[in-house]
Amino acid sequence: MVVAVVVAYNRRDLLTRALDGLAEQARPCDAVVVVDNGSTDGSGERAAAHRLRPDVLTLERNTGGAGGFAAGLAHAVLARGADLVWLMDDDTVPTPTALSALLDARARYAGRPAVLASRAVWHDGRDHPMNTPRPRFGLTAGLRARAAAVGAVPVRSASFVSVLLDATAVRTEGLPEADYFLWNDDFEYTARLLRRRTGLWVADSVVEHLTATFGDSDADPGGRFFFEVRNKLWLLRASSALGPLETLLYGAATLRRWARTLRRASDRATVLAAGRRGLAEGLRGQPQPTSAVLAGLGTVSDEVRAIEKGAGRD
Template sequence: MTSVIAVVVAYNRRDLLAQTLDGLASQDRPVDGVVVIDNASTDDSGELARAHDVVTEVVTMTENFGGAGGFAAGMARAVVQHDADLVWVMDDDTIPTPTALSALLKARTDYPGTPAILASRAVWSDGREHPMNTPRNRPGASRELIAAARAIGARQIRSASFVSILIDARAIWEDGLPEADFFLWNDDFEYTARLLRYRVGLFVPDSVVHHLTRTFGASETDPGARFYNEVRNKIWLFTRSEAFGPVERLLYGGRSVLRWGQTVYASGQRGTLLKHARRGMKDAGKAPTPVEVVLANTPVADEVRVIQARAGRIHG
């Protein structure tokens, strides 16, 4: 039987985390394990997770490594220690409906191939599809690929967010882990695009999760200090990652620059955003710190090095 290990990254949202874990416990196809990465929460998120019946293990990090570091840690623990065939990742504000996993697995079985990533449909509290988590279509997909996906009620995608995606562990072993130094924003864009550069990814609308962000909107809405991560990480992505070829770099890079301009123009704090953007551009001149270095003094350090070495991504 295919082993599915869920990975949840948690940080100071214990009430939402409880709903996430309850949602995992209610799956009509039970998960085979749940790994919660507690990013050094200062509330009782870790204690709540340890007390929940669905949780297999809670890994307490030495500090908050953000979503990027948390998911890298969780994937490493899931595939090395728990021998996962598939890793189902989500944030602690993601509540899966009871058929979310079974719908992903059905699409995986019905598709005439082996998708590396299957993404759920994320909706907000009022049922609207969440713009923060809409997967990007695969540009230039052949008619055959489009038809194969459409035949099972899915569509071909080029990237996805970390809000409920099912990842084939073989892709993790082959291409390594997310870039932990991104900390937050665009880490999922870089990672899923890297895995899907030469592999198939599918958006599965029948798999539904609720993404309970505070407000409804895309990530560029009122970014504040996070605009630093948006700018720095996008520059890293388009200049240092293997996720995209030359044409895609121009396509997505151009769209990003246009979106930055729109974000600044619409902001009531343009000077502040420009300051964060300048700092992001400056810091993007230095390469991201390798994930095995970022997570070197954590409980998952050995697992991270094993995966990165297997993928040929160890630096130094």
Template sequence: MRVTAVLVAYNRRELVGEALDALAAQSRSVDRLVVVDNASTDGSIEVAEERLAAWGDRARLIKLEKNTGGAGGFAVGIAAAVVDEDTDWVWVMDDDTVPGADALAGALATHERYRASGRDDLAVMGSRVVWTDGEDHPMNTPKAKIRAGRAERERAAAVGAMEIRSISFVSAFLRASRVRELGLPLADYFLWNDDFEYSARLLRGARGLFTPASVVTHKTAKRGSSDADPGPRFFFEVRNKLWVFRRSDALYGWEKFLYFGASLRRWLRTFRASSDRAQLRDCLKRGWRDGTRTNPRSTRDVLRDTGVPVDVMIEIERLEKAERRA
């Protein structure tokens, strides 16, 4: 199995260096590395260039001219990863994600055990994500797949894993063949729910595992869930969730009903915990308006004129065609 790691960076100079050092120190070496910089202004690019020098032609740094958000950065990075036809897994992460030394080895070992136990229909894997205190990070703790069959649950448990229906981009392993079949994350999401929609899309009709044998540290400022105090980002939470429910085929109809109810409850908790409800009301109003009246633009159109290399843009266009056919 050949693994290409994709790291998306934006103005976290110290953390991007730590993350790249951790990738270089994996007990099972990463085969290739793609770093996408979202027009950082704090010297992150220089740090990345220094670290990538040791990788030689196994690494690629893509310097975008505009900040395309996490969604755009991952779309570019994943496209650049699957340009290499030999890539089997794409390992994605943010620049504040520091993989443990056995993060890659643990994930691949889980896949090998799973493959040996039956049909190799694994499309997505997700690492165990902890905070700096070593405890599970509530922002990235996955839930078991709803309505997973007994055979699914038992097969996953037998390899030390858990069946999932979606996963965050904080250390997710995406099957390259599935990416080539179903396309890329939607860059127009910019922030939030792009990983939810995309991983759920890859997992519709396929299998996904939460793999505790792969551990990474998510170095956020606080150990808390993303809905604790979202501030102006709440706009993206509302708009993008509505885009998922209205426009995406990632979820079955009954799943959309359940997730919509869960989202309403989450938004209520967010309002209760917020110290600036006026801002949240404005975000809710604008997010609801845009989420119900607009549709996400094509990723190709969003990323045009942002500095995406020609070969990667060609791959983005090809993958969009593949998504439409699927």
């Protein structure tokens, strides 16, 4: 049972294209869930009227991408009985063989991957720099060859733009950190799933990531730099996603990335102010439990709490 989860917020026309792409899959999804994350542009109504007839989870408030994916993932696993959950943003348009390529690689791989990620391209066919997966280092030649035999590369983390998750791993590790709101939630979650499991990037599974501009997420973030700094510090300080050596190495890489972001910023004062706020919050505390962040949302909250409790995270 493969269930697709699309998180939507005020991009009604892009959401329609994403659903059209899902409807045209060579291997159809068994069910589709759309999380309407407090949209005000009729995204939920557009999804409900689509020929796919998806489950539409209407959240009363915008919980960010992190909260939306947590809610949709819990619903897919509990209410729809998913064995595999295919996550994507509402600006992701899967090509017709995107899902079948992921499933083919999974079936042929000599093992049980917990995460399989697609190749994300921009509308002109260039690989999208925002969705470059982090390769897994330190593997034996034999393990790399095992992945290459199915047209895949072993990865340590992946983007929520298009990623297929094993529901058993979800039940064991729980849900994304909803308190991240946006930025780094997919890195933290997939790295947590893959701490001791296998993840594969499958080149033959292609999706279009239709961002307004071509570039990495750190190009010119403005006030959103707050989330990058706070969430990265939360990840390094409070998450179980990385081992001690990985934390050291990734911490150093993060400092270089932040310096690059400041150099590129068109409004350096705004980025600096956002970074100082993120630094203060990231060093002072840690994220609230996902079940607390998503409380007060009716059945959605109940499903989230059940998954988190089963994973020992509630």
